[in-house]
Amino acid sequence: MSDPTSLLIAGCGDVGGRLARLMLEDGWTVHGLRRHVAALPAGVHPVAGDLERPERPRDWPTGRLDYLVYSAAASQHDEAGYRSAYVEGLRHVLAWLEATGQTPRRLLFVSSSGVYGQRDGEWIDEDAPAEADTYSGRVMLEAERLALSSGIPATRVRLSGIYGPGREWLLKQVRMGYRVVSAPPLYANRIHVDDCAGLLAHLLRADASGETLADCYLGVDDAPAPLHEVVGWLRERLGVTDWAEESTVRRSGSKRCSNARARALGWAPRYPSYREGYAAILDES
Numbered sequence: 309m310s311d312p313t314s315l316l317i318a319g320c321g322d323v324g325g326r327l328a329r330l331m332l333e334d335g336w337t338v339h340g341l342r343r344h345v346a347a348l349p350a351g352v353h354p355v356a357g358d359l360e361r362p363e364r365p366r367d368w369p370t371g372r373l374d375y376l377v378y379s380a381a382a383s384q385h386d387e388a389g390y391r392s393a394y395v396e397g398l399r400h401v402l403a404w405l406e407a408t409g410q411t412p413r414r415l416l417f418v419s420s421s422g423v424y425g426q427r428d429g430e431w432i433d434e435d436a437p438a439e440a441d442t443y444s445g446r447v448m449l450e451a452e453r454l455a456l457s458s459g460i461p462a463t464r465v466r467l468s469g470i471y472g473p474g475r476e477w478l479l480k481q482v483r484m485g486y487r488v489v490s491a492p493p494l495y496a497n498r499i500h501v502d503d504c505a506g507l508l509a510h511l512l513r514a515d516a517s518g519e520t521l522a523d524c525y526l527g528v529d530d531a532p533a534p535l536h537e538v539v540g541w542l543r544e545r546l547g548v549t550d551w552a553e554e555s556t557v558r559r560s561g562s563k564r565c566s567n568a569r570a571r572a573l574g575w576a577p578r579y580p581s582y583r584e585g586y587a588a589i590l591d592e593s
Contacts (some may be wrong), residue, residue, distance in 0.1 A: 311337075311372070312335055312336055312337045313334075313335075313336045313337070313374045313375070313516055314336065314337040314338075314339070314369070314371070314372055314373050314374045314375070315328075315331055315336050315337065315338050315339065315373075315374065315375045315376075315377065315512070316338075316339040316340075316341065316355070316369060316373050316375070316376050316377070316412075317338065317339070317340050317341065317352075317377045317379060318341045318359060318376065318377065318378045318379065318380065318397075318401050319341065319342065319359060319378060319379040319380035319381060319397075319418075320340030320341060320342045320348060320352065320379070321342060321347075321379070321381055322474065322475075322501060323379055323418065323470070323501060323504045323505055323508070324340065324342075324377065324379045325340070325347070325348065325349050325352075326501065326502060326504070326505035327377065327379075327504075327505040327508045327509055328340055328348070328349050328351075328352045329349050329505075330505055330506070330509040331509060331512065332349070332351045332352070334509075334513070337353070338351070338352050338353065339352070339353045339354075339355050339369045339373075340352040340353070340354060340355060341355040341356075341357050341359070341365065342355075342356075342357075343356070343357070343358055344356075353367075353369065354367060355367045355368060355369065359380055359393065359397035359398075359400060359401065360392045360393060360396060360397055360400075361400070362400055362403070364403075364404045364407065364408075365404075368404060368408065370408070372410070373405070373410045373412050374412060374413050374516075375412050375413060375414055375415075375416070375512055375515075375516075376401070376405070376412040376414075376415045376416070376460070377415075377416045377418065377508060377512075378397075378398055378401060378415065378416070378417050378418060378455070379418040379508075380393045380394055380397050380398075380418075381393065382394065386443075387443040387444075387447060390443065390444055390447040390448070391447050391450070394447055394448060394450075394451035395447060395450050395451045395454060398417070398451055398454055398455060399454060402454075402458050402460075405460075411459075411460060412460055413461065413515065413516075414460065414461045414462070414463060414512075414515050414521070415455055415458060415460045415461070415462040415463070416462075416463050416465055416508060416511060416512070417451065417452060417455040417462060417463070417464050417465065418465050418467060418508070419448050419451070419452055419464045419465060419466045419467070420444070420445070420448050420466055420467060420468065421466045421467065421468035421469075421497060421526065421528070421563075421565055422440060422442060422444050422445040422448060422468075423438040423440050423445045423448050423449050423452070423466060424436060424437075424438055424439070424440065424445070424563060424565075425437075425438075425439045425440050425441040425442075425445065426561075426562075426563040427561050427562050427563065428562060428563075429492065429493060429495045429562045429563065429564065430563060430564065431563075431564045431565075431566060432563055432564070432565055432566065433526065433565075433566045433568065433569065434466075434522070434524040434525065434526055434569055452464050456523065461521075462523065463511060463521050463522065463523055463524065463525065464523065464524045464525070465507065465508060465511065465524075465525050465527050466524065466525070466526050466527060466565075467499055467504055467527040467528075468497035468498065468499060468526070468527065468528045468565055469496055469497050469498030469499060469528070470498070470499055470500075470501055470504055471498055471499075471500060471501065471582075471585065471586075471589075472500050472501030472502060472585070472589065473501070473589060473592070475501060476589065478538070478539075478542070479542065479546070479586070479589070479590075482539055482542045482543055482546060482548055483546060483548060484552055485548065485550050485551050485552030486539060486552070487539070487551055487552070487553075488535045488536045488539050489536065490534070490536040492562070493534035493535075493536065493537075493562070494534060494535045494536070494561075494562045495532050495533070495534055495535075495562045495563060495564045496532065496533065496534075496535045496538065496562075497528045497529075497532045497563070497564065497565040498528065498529060498582055498585070499527050499528050499529050499577065500529070500577070500578065500579040500585040500588075502578055502579070503527070503529065503577040503578055503579055504527060506575070506577070506578060507525070507527045507570060507575055507577075510570075510573065510574065510575040511525065511573075511575075514573055514574070519573070521573075522569060524569075525569055525570045525573075526565050526566065526567055526569065526570065527567070527570065528565045528566075528567050529567070529577045529579060529580055529581055529582070529585070530567065530577060530580040530581060531580060531581035531582070532563075532564035532565060533581070533582060538582050541582070541583065541586075542586060545586070545587070545590060546590075
Protein backbone atom coordinates (compact mmCIF):
# COMPACT_ATOMS: atom_id res chain seq x y z
CA MET A 309 0.00 0.00 0.00
CA SER A 310 1.46 3.35 -1.05
CA ASP A 311 1.94 6.24 1.34
CA PRO A 312 -0.65 9.04 1.32
CA THR A 313 -0.04 11.93 -1.05
CA SER A 314 1.80 14.67 0.84
CA LEU A 315 1.14 18.39 0.57
CA LEU A 316 2.83 21.46 2.05
CA ILE A 317 0.78 24.64 2.19
CA ALA A 318 3.19 27.54 2.63
CA GLY A 319 1.11 30.35 4.05
CA CYS A 320 -1.66 28.24 5.55
CA GLY A 321 -4.08 31.00 6.50
CA ASP A 322 -7.75 31.38 5.62
CA VAL A 323 -7.67 29.96 2.09
CA GLY A 324 -4.90 27.51 2.94
CA GLY A 325 -6.71 26.23 6.00
CA ARG A 326 -9.88 25.57 4.01
CA LEU A 327 -7.81 23.76 1.38
CA ALA A 328 -6.10 21.71 4.09
CA ARG A 329 -9.45 20.45 5.40
CA LEU A 330 -10.50 19.35 1.92
CA MET A 331 -7.28 17.43 1.30
CA LEU A 332 -7.36 15.83 4.74
CA GLU A 333 -10.82 14.53 3.86
CA ASP A 334 -9.20 12.96 0.77
CA GLY A 335 -6.69 11.16 2.98
CA TRP A 336 -3.70 13.33 2.06
CA THR A 337 -0.93 14.17 4.53
CA VAL A 338 -0.99 17.95 4.92
CA HIS A 339 1.75 20.18 6.37
CA GLY A 340 0.81 23.78 7.10
CA LEU A 341 3.43 26.52 7.39
CA ARG A 342 2.50 29.73 9.17
CA ARG A 343 3.79 31.92 11.98
CA HIS A 344 1.09 30.97 14.49
CA VAL A 345 0.43 27.25 14.11
CA ALA A 346 -2.22 27.14 16.85
CA ALA A 347 -4.67 28.44 14.22
CA LEU A 348 -4.11 25.46 11.90
CA PRO A 349 -7.00 23.04 11.38
CA ALA A 350 -6.93 19.80 13.33
CA GLY A 351 -4.98 17.09 11.54
CA VAL A 352 -2.54 19.44 9.81
CA HIS A 353 1.12 18.86 10.65
CA PRO A 354 2.33 22.21 12.00
CA VAL A 355 5.36 23.94 10.52
CA ALA A 356 6.05 27.07 12.56
CA GLY A 357 7.94 29.51 10.41
CA ASP A 358 8.14 32.88 8.74
CA LEU A 359 8.20 32.87 4.95
CA GLU A 360 9.91 36.24 4.96
CA ARG A 361 12.97 35.01 6.88
CA PRO A 362 15.69 32.92 5.23
CA GLU A 363 16.07 30.44 8.09
CA ARG A 364 14.43 27.08 7.35
CA PRO A 365 11.77 26.25 9.97
CA ARG A 366 12.85 23.67 12.55
CA ASP A 367 9.64 21.74 11.89
CA TRP A 368 10.26 21.51 8.13
CA PRO A 369 8.92 18.13 6.98
CA THR A 370 11.36 15.36 6.19
CA GLY A 371 10.79 12.84 3.46
CA ARG A 372 8.82 13.18 0.27
CA LEU A 373 6.69 16.23 -0.53
CA ASP A 374 4.41 15.59 -3.49
CA TYR A 375 2.81 19.02 -3.78
CA LEU A 376 3.51 22.59 -2.72
CA VAL A 377 0.85 25.30 -2.56
CA TYR A 378 2.29 28.77 -2.02
CA SER A 379 -0.50 30.89 -0.55
CA ALA A 380 1.15 33.81 1.21
CA ALA A 381 -0.51 37.03 2.35
CA ALA A 382 1.37 40.30 2.61
CA SER A 383 1.37 41.70 6.13
CA GLN A 384 2.67 45.06 4.92
CA HIS A 385 0.75 46.67 2.08
CA ASP A 386 3.45 48.50 0.19
CA GLU A 387 5.90 47.45 -2.51
CA ALA A 388 8.53 46.25 -0.04
CA GLY A 389 5.93 44.24 1.88
CA TYR A 390 4.61 42.60 -1.27
CA ARG A 391 8.08 41.71 -2.51
CA SER A 392 9.00 40.25 0.86
CA ALA A 393 5.86 38.09 1.04
CA TYR A 394 5.54 36.90 -2.54
CA VAL A 395 8.99 37.03 -4.17
CA GLU A 396 11.42 36.58 -1.29
CA GLY A 397 9.08 34.23 0.55
CA LEU A 398 8.79 31.94 -2.44
CA ARG A 399 12.55 32.16 -2.98
CA HIS A 400 13.08 31.01 0.60
CA VAL A 401 10.73 28.02 0.24
CA LEU A 402 12.43 26.96 -2.99
CA ALA A 403 15.81 27.16 -1.24
CA TRP A 404 14.52 25.03 1.65
CA LEU A 405 13.27 22.41 -0.79
CA GLU A 406 16.63 22.35 -2.57
CA ALA A 407 18.53 22.06 0.72
CA THR A 408 16.46 19.04 1.77
CA GLY A 409 16.49 17.37 -1.64
CA GLN A 410 12.73 17.60 -2.06
CA THR A 411 11.18 18.10 -5.50
CA PRO A 412 7.36 18.33 -5.50
CA ARG A 413 5.44 17.04 -8.49
CA ARG A 414 3.79 20.45 -8.88
CA LEU A 415 3.76 23.92 -7.37
CA LEU A 416 0.50 25.85 -7.22
CA PHE A 417 1.25 29.54 -6.81
CA VAL A 418 -1.73 31.53 -5.55
CA SER A 419 -1.65 34.80 -7.47
CA SER A 420 -4.08 37.60 -8.25
CA SER A 421 -6.02 39.02 -11.17
CA GLY A 422 -4.30 42.27 -10.23
CA VAL A 423 -1.61 41.27 -12.74
CA TYR A 424 -3.97 42.53 -15.45
CA GLY A 425 -4.16 46.23 -16.17
CA GLN A 426 -7.34 46.28 -18.28
CA ARG A 427 -9.85 48.89 -17.13
CA ASP A 428 -12.50 49.30 -19.84
CA GLY A 429 -14.83 46.44 -18.88
CA GLU A 430 -13.35 44.04 -21.44
CA TRP A 431 -13.52 40.27 -21.06
CA ILE A 432 -10.16 38.65 -20.30
CA ASP A 433 -8.86 35.14 -19.90
CA GLU A 434 -5.51 33.59 -18.98
CA ASP A 435 -4.03 34.53 -22.36
CA ALA A 436 -4.87 38.23 -22.09
CA PRO A 437 -1.86 40.55 -21.73
CA ALA A 438 -0.82 40.79 -18.07
CA GLU A 439 0.46 44.36 -17.95
CA ALA A 440 -0.12 45.47 -14.40
CA ASP A 441 0.07 49.18 -13.69
CA THR A 442 0.24 48.88 -9.89
CA TYR A 443 3.15 47.83 -7.69
CA SER A 444 1.11 44.92 -6.32
CA GLY A 445 0.43 43.53 -9.77
CA ARG A 446 4.01 44.03 -10.94
CA VAL A 447 5.43 42.28 -7.87
CA MET A 448 2.97 39.41 -8.30
CA LEU A 449 4.13 38.99 -11.89
CA GLU A 450 7.71 38.86 -10.65
CA ALA A 451 6.75 36.13 -8.18
CA GLU A 452 4.92 34.21 -10.92
CA ARG A 453 8.05 34.29 -13.08
CA LEU A 454 10.05 32.91 -10.16
CA ALA A 455 7.55 30.05 -9.76
CA LEU A 456 7.69 29.23 -13.47
CA SER A 457 11.49 29.19 -13.47
CA SER A 458 11.79 27.11 -10.28
CA GLY A 459 12.45 23.80 -12.01
CA ILE A 460 9.20 22.46 -10.52
CA PRO A 461 6.15 22.15 -12.82
CA ALA A 462 4.19 25.25 -11.77
CA THR A 463 0.64 26.49 -12.16
CA ARG A 464 -0.43 30.02 -11.30
CA VAL A 465 -3.95 30.47 -9.88
CA ARG A 466 -5.05 34.08 -10.27
CA LEU A 467 -7.82 34.76 -7.77
CA SER A 468 -9.98 37.87 -7.82
CA GLY A 469 -12.09 39.63 -5.20
CA ILE A 470 -12.08 37.01 -2.44
CA TYR A 471 -15.01 37.38 -0.06
CA GLY A 472 -16.69 35.26 2.58
CA PRO A 473 -16.93 34.94 6.36
CA GLY A 474 -14.47 37.37 7.91
CA ARG A 475 -14.04 39.16 4.56
CA GLU A 476 -17.05 41.44 4.75
CA TRP A 477 -15.64 44.86 3.88
CA LEU A 478 -18.25 45.48 1.19
CA LEU A 479 -21.12 44.57 3.52
CA LYS A 480 -19.83 47.06 6.08
CA GLN A 481 -19.51 49.76 3.44
CA VAL A 482 -23.05 49.18 2.19
CA ARG A 483 -24.40 49.43 5.73
CA MET A 484 -22.65 52.81 5.97
CA GLY A 485 -24.40 54.09 2.84
CA TYR A 486 -21.64 53.28 0.35
CA ARG A 487 -22.39 54.46 -3.20
CA VAL A 488 -20.68 53.72 -6.44
CA VAL A 489 -20.86 55.34 -9.86
CA SER A 490 -23.02 53.49 -12.39
CA ALA A 491 -21.79 55.06 -15.65
CA PRO A 492 -19.64 53.72 -17.02
CA PRO A 493 -20.26 50.42 -15.21
CA LEU A 494 -17.34 49.35 -13.04
CA TYR A 495 -17.08 45.60 -13.50
CA ALA A 496 -15.70 43.65 -10.56
CA ASN A 497 -14.82 39.98 -10.26
CA ARG A 498 -15.12 37.90 -7.14
CA ILE A 499 -14.87 34.41 -5.73
CA HIS A 500 -16.13 33.03 -2.43
CA VAL A 501 -13.31 31.89 -0.15
CA ASP A 502 -14.71 28.35 -0.13
CA ASP A 503 -14.52 28.31 -3.92
CA CYS A 504 -10.88 29.46 -3.75
CA ALA A 505 -10.08 26.38 -1.69
CA GLY A 506 -12.29 24.22 -3.89
CA LEU A 507 -10.50 25.29 -7.06
CA LEU A 508 -7.07 24.62 -5.57
CA ALA A 509 -8.25 21.21 -4.35
CA HIS A 510 -9.66 20.44 -7.80
CA LEU A 511 -6.33 21.28 -9.44
CA LEU A 512 -4.39 19.11 -6.97
CA ARG A 513 -6.73 16.18 -7.47
CA ALA A 514 -6.59 16.56 -11.24
CA ASP A 515 -2.80 16.59 -11.30
CA ALA A 516 -2.59 13.65 -8.91
CA SER A 517 -4.91 11.63 -11.15
CA GLY A 518 -2.70 12.26 -14.19
CA GLU A 519 -4.59 15.08 -15.90
CA THR A 520 -2.51 17.74 -17.61
CA LEU A 521 -2.76 21.15 -15.97
CA ALA A 522 -2.25 24.45 -17.74
CA ASP A 523 0.30 26.86 -16.33
CA CYS A 524 -2.40 29.39 -15.37
CA TYR A 525 -6.03 29.46 -14.24
CA LEU A 526 -8.31 32.35 -13.36
CA GLY A 527 -10.18 31.78 -10.11
CA VAL A 528 -13.45 33.70 -10.35
CA ASP A 529 -17.15 32.91 -10.20
CA ASP A 530 -19.41 32.69 -13.25
CA ALA A 531 -20.76 36.22 -13.21
CA PRO A 532 -18.61 39.38 -13.19
CA ALA A 533 -21.01 42.19 -12.31
CA PRO A 534 -21.07 45.98 -12.25
CA LEU A 535 -20.25 47.12 -8.74
CA HIS A 536 -23.33 49.35 -8.56
CA GLU A 537 -25.50 46.28 -9.23
CA VAL A 538 -23.88 44.36 -6.38
CA VAL A 539 -24.21 47.32 -4.02
CA GLY A 540 -27.87 47.81 -5.00
CA TRP A 541 -28.67 44.14 -4.37
CA LEU A 542 -26.95 44.24 -0.98
CA ARG A 543 -28.74 47.46 -0.02
CA GLU A 544 -32.06 45.79 -0.72
CA ARG A 545 -31.16 42.64 1.22
CA LEU A 546 -29.87 44.68 4.18
CA GLY A 547 -32.73 47.18 4.12
CA VAL A 548 -30.38 50.16 3.78
CA THR A 549 -32.24 53.27 2.66
CA ASP A 550 -29.84 56.15 3.41
CA TRP A 551 -26.99 57.28 1.18
CA ALA A 552 -23.79 58.75 2.57
CA GLU A 553 -22.49 61.28 0.06
CA GLU A 554 -18.94 61.04 1.39
CA SER A 555 -18.91 57.29 0.67
CA THR A 556 -19.16 57.72 -3.10
CA VAL A 557 -16.34 55.82 -4.79
CA ARG A 558 -14.85 55.67 -8.28
CA ARG A 559 -12.73 52.60 -8.89
CA SER A 560 -9.90 52.70 -11.37
CA GLY A 561 -10.11 49.10 -12.64
CA SER A 562 -12.90 47.48 -14.61
CA LYS A 563 -12.62 44.09 -16.32
CA ARG A 564 -14.53 40.83 -16.65
CA CYS A 565 -12.56 37.65 -15.98
CA SER A 566 -13.59 34.32 -17.51
CA ASN A 567 -13.37 31.04 -15.59
CA ALA A 568 -13.87 28.95 -18.76
CA ARG A 569 -10.48 27.23 -18.49
CA ALA A 570 -11.09 26.04 -14.93
CA ARG A 571 -14.61 24.94 -15.86
CA ALA A 572 -13.23 22.97 -18.82
CA LEU A 573 -11.19 20.99 -16.29
CA GLY A 574 -14.39 20.04 -14.48
CA TRP A 575 -14.44 22.66 -11.74
CA ALA A 576 -17.61 24.60 -10.94
CA PRO A 577 -18.02 27.24 -8.24
CA ARG A 578 -20.30 26.39 -5.35
CA TYR A 579 -21.38 30.04 -5.38
CA PRO A 580 -21.78 30.95 -9.08
CA SER A 581 -22.46 34.64 -8.43
CA TYR A 582 -22.40 37.26 -5.70
CA ARG A 583 -26.09 36.58 -5.01
CA GLU A 584 -25.57 33.01 -3.80
CA GLY A 585 -22.34 33.87 -1.99
CA TYR A 586 -23.58 36.91 -0.10
CA ALA A 587 -26.95 35.25 0.61
CA ALA A 588 -25.08 32.43 2.36
CA ILE A 589 -23.08 34.93 4.44
CA LEU A 590 -26.20 36.87 5.43
CA ASP A 591 -28.16 33.74 6.23
CA GLU A 592 -25.38 32.46 8.48
CA SER A 593 -25.10 35.77 10.32
